[in-house]
Amino acid sequence: MTALDIEPTQIEQPAAPVATPEFEASNIRQNRRRGLLIALPAYTYLILFFAIPLFIVVLYSFGTRNRFRGTDLANWNLESYRALGDDIVRTVLVRSVTLALITTVICLLVAYPLAYYISTRPPVVRNLMLVLVMIPFWTNFLVRNYAWYVILGTDGPLSRVTETVGIGETRLLFTQTAVVLGLVYGFLPFMVLPLYASIERIDGRLLEASRDLYANGLQSFRKVLLPLSMPGVVAGSILVFIPSLGAYVTPEILGGAKTTLLGSYIVTQFLTASNFPLGAALSTVLMAIMLIATMVYFRKGGRTL
Amino acid sequence: MSNITEPRGATKFLLRANAGLVYAFFYVPIVVLVVFSFSDNRNVGVWGGFTFDWYRDLADSEPTKDALWASVQIAAVSTVVSVVLGTMAALALERFTFRGKKVFDALLYLPVIIPDVTMAVMMLVFFSQAANFFGFSKGFTTVTLSHIAFSISFVSIVVRARLAGTDDTLEEAALDLGATRWQAFRHVTLPVIMPGVVGGGLLALTLSLDDVVITQFVTGSGWTTLPLYVFGLIRRGVTPIINAVSVVMLVASMALVAFSLLAQRIRSHDPV
Numbered sequence: 418m419t420a421l422d423i424e425p426t427q428i429e430q431p432a433a434p435v436a437t438p439e440f441e442a443s444n445i446r447q448n449r450r451r452g453l454l455i456a457l458p459a460y461t462y463l464i465l466f467f468a469i470p471l472f473i474v475v476l477y478s479f480g481t482r483n484r485f486r487g488t489d490l491a492n493w494n495l496e497s498y499r500a501l502g503d504d505i506v507r508t509v510l511v512r513s514v515t516l517a518l519i520t521t522v523i524c525l526l527v528a529y530p531l532a533y534y535i536s537t538r539p540p541v542v543r544n545l546m547l548v549l550v551m552i553p554f555w556t557n558f559l560v561r562n563y564a565w566y567v568i569l570g571t572d573g574p575l576s577r578v579t580e581t582v583g584i585g586e587t588r589l590l591f592t593q594t595a596v597v598l599g600l601v602y603g604f605l606p607f608m609v610l611p612l613y614a615s616i617e618r619i620d621g622r623l624l625e626a627s628r629d630l631y632a633n634g635l636q637s638f639r640k641v642l643l644p645l646s647m648p649g650v651v652a653g654s655i656l657v658f659i660p661s662l663g664a665y666v667t668p669e670i671l672g673g674a675k676t677t678l679l680g681s682y683i684v685t686q687f688l689t690a691s692n693f694p695l696g697a698a699l700s701t702v703l704m705a706i707m708l709i710a711t712m713v714y715f716r717k718g719g720r721t722l
Numbered sequence: 723m724s725n726i727t728e729p730r731g732a733t734k735f736l737l738r739a740n741a742g743l744v745y746a747f748f749y750v751p752i753v754v755l756v757v758f759s760f761s762d763n764r765n766v767g768v769w770g771g772f773t774f775d776w777y778r779d780l781a782d783s784e785p786t787k788d789a790l791w792a793s794v795q796i797a798a799v800s801t802v803v804s805v806v807l808g809t810m811a812a813l814a815l816e817r818f819t820f821r822g823k824k825v826f827d828a829l830l831y832l833p834v835i836i837p838d839v840t841m842a843v844m845m846l847v848f849f850s851q852a853a854n855f856f857g858f859s860k861g862f863t864t865v866t867l868s869h870i871a872f873s874i875s876f877v878s879i880v881v882r883a884r885l886a887g888t889d890d891t892l893e894e895a896a897l898d899l900g901a902t903r904w905q906a907f908r909h910v911t912l913p914v915i916m917p918g919v920v921g922g923g924l925l926a927l928t929l930s931l932d933d934v935v936i937t938q939f940v941t942g943s944g945w946t947t948l949p950l951y952v953f954g955l956i957r958r959g960v961t962p963i964i965n966a967v968s969v970v971m972l973v974a975s976m977a978l979v980a981f982s983l984l985a986q987r988i989r990s991h992d993p994v
Contacts, residue, residue, distance in 0.1 A: 448818055448819070449818070449819060449820045449821065450820075451818060451903075452814050452817070452818025452819060452820035452823070453814070453818075453820040453821060453822070455810050455811075455813055455814040455818065456810065456811055456814035456815070456818075456820065456823075456826055458806075458807050458810060459807040459808065459810055459811035459814075459826075459830070459874050459878070460811075460822075460826050460829075462807055462870070462871070462874065463826075463829050463830065463833075463871070463874065464829070466845075466848070466867055466868070466870070466871040467829065467832065467833060467844070467871050468829060469848065470844035470845055470847065470848035471832075471844055473844070473847050473848055473851060474840075474843055474844050474847055477847055527740065527744060528744075530736070530737050530740045530741075531740060531741050531744050533726075533737065534737040534738070534740070534741045535741075536726055537726050537727065537728040537729075537737075538728075546741075548983065549745060549748070549749075550748070551979070552748075552976065552979055553748050553749075553752075555928055555975055555976075555978070555979045555982075556752075556972055556975040556976060556979075557931075557932050557949065557968075557971045557972065557975050558932055558934075559932070559934055559949050559952060559953055559971075560755070560952075560968040560971050560972050560975075561751070561752075563755070563952075563956060563964065563968050564751035564752060564754060564755040564968070565751060566766075566956070566960065567751075567754060567755055567758055567766050567767045567965065568751055568754055568767065570765075570766065570767040572765060572767060572768050573767030573768070574754055574758075574767055602747070602748075602751070605744070605747075605748075616726070619726065621726035621727060624726060624727075625727070634729065634733060655835075659835065659837060660837055660838070662837065663837025663838060663839045663840060665838065665839050665935050666934055666935065666953070669953075669957065670956055670957075679839075680837065680838075680839040680935075683839050683840075683843060684839060684842075684935075684939075687843060687846060687939070688938075688939075693847070696843060697843065697847070700839070700840045700843045700844075703837055703839070703840050704836065704840050707835055707836060707837065707840075711831075711835055
C-alpha cells in the first residue's frame, strides 16, 4: 500500500459547502469584494495623484491670470482657449503638428519594411533583431538625444564626413531637421514593435494565395498585407505622434529659437511666463487629442497599445 | 508563429538594406558618443587623442555624485511602491470582477499614453494646491509620488500580460487542497508571475531613472536627479564631462536591460 492509497475516510474532510444558488451568489459577492479590496490601493493612489491633478489642470484652463502671476479660479471663462487662436500660439501649434506628422510618416516608412523583414526571419534571428530594437527604447532618452548633439555639432563627426566626401560641412544642429531626426531616433522603436506584432500574426498563406491569383507584389501588399496589418500601423502612429507632439527634451537640446514646439511652449507658460491658464488650456488640448486618438483606435477594434 | 516567406530579388535586397541602415541608425550614435567620451578635446565632437580625464573629472565631481544619490533614492522607493501597487492592480483586473473595474482599467491606461509634459503640468499644479493642504515641500516626496503615479501603470501592464498567459486552475487547485488565499498567492501565483513582476520592476526603475520633464516640474532644492542635472549642464553649455556622464548612464541602462532579459529567460524555463 503506497502513501497515495489512503482510504478517503481517513482524511478529515472539511464540511464541503453544497453548491446551492445562495452559496454561489455569496461566493460571487465575496469575490467581488476581494477584487475591489486588492485594487483599492492602486485605485486610490491613481485617483489622488492622477485623476484629481488632471481635473485641476482642466479647472485651471478656465481660470484667469492675475497681477501677482497667480491664477484666479473664480469667474471661470474661455479666455485661454480663445488665446489658442493668437498668432504666436497658432504658429507653435501648426509647427508642432507638422513636425509630429513628418516624424510619424518617416517612422512608418522606415519601420514597416523592417518589421516585415523581421517577421520573415527564423525565430532565433527574429528574437535577436527585436532585442536590438528594444535596447534603444530602454536606454536613457536624454542621452540618446545628446548623442545627436555631439554628431551634428559644428566641426562634429557628421560635418567631418560630409567635408571628406566633398559635400561641404553640414549645419544641422538647432534646426527643425535636427529636431525631426531626434524625434525619429527617440520614437522609432514605438513604431517597429506594434507593426511587428501585427504583421507577425498574419497568415503567410494569404499572401501566397494572392500571388497565386496573379496579384503582383505591389497589389498583394496593398490589398492583403497592409489592410491586415492596419492595427499595427494605427497603434504605432499614435505611439509616435502623441509623444512627438508633446516633445520637450528633443527640441530643447537639438532645436533652436525657431523650433519651439508645443511641449516647450507649455513648459515656458508654467516655469517662466507664469501664464498657468494658457499652459493648462494647451495641456488640455494635447490630452483631448490623445484621448480621441486612442478612443478611435479602440473603437476600430484595436486591443493593445 | 508567422509563416511569411521572404520575398526574392530586388525586394529582398531593399528589405535587407533598410534593416541594415535602421540598425546602423540605432547604434552608430551610441558608438560615437562612447568614442568621443575618450577624446582629449574641449569641443565635444572633435577627436583630440585618447584620454581618461573626463571620467576622472566625473569621479571627482561632487554635484554629479549628489545627483546620482538623489536619483537612486527616488528610483528605489518609487520602484518598490509601484511594483506592489501595480501587481495588486494587475491581479484584481485579471482575476476578479468588481464594481468600477472598467473605470479603473481606463484610469490605469492613461498615465502610459499621456505626454510627459501634460503629466508634469498636472503634478505641478496639484502639488502647488496640495502644499496648502498637506504641507508637501517640493523635493523627495513630490518627485517620488509623481514617479509612482506613472510607474504603477507600466508595472501592471507587464504583470497583466504574464497573468493572462497563465490559467487560474493552478490557484484553484491550491485552494482545493486547503491552502489559504495568501498561501495560494505566495506559493503558486507569485512564482508564476515573477518574471512579469521583475520585468515590470525594472521598467519602473528605468522610467524613474530616466525622467527629466516631470522631475523638473516637481522637484525642489537638493533633489536634482542625475538626468535633470545633465539636462541643466547641456543647456548651460556643453563640456566633455557630459559625454562621460552620458556613457555611464548608457552603460547603466544597458546593464538593466541585460539583467531584465536574463531574468525573464531563466524564469521562463521554470517547470511551473
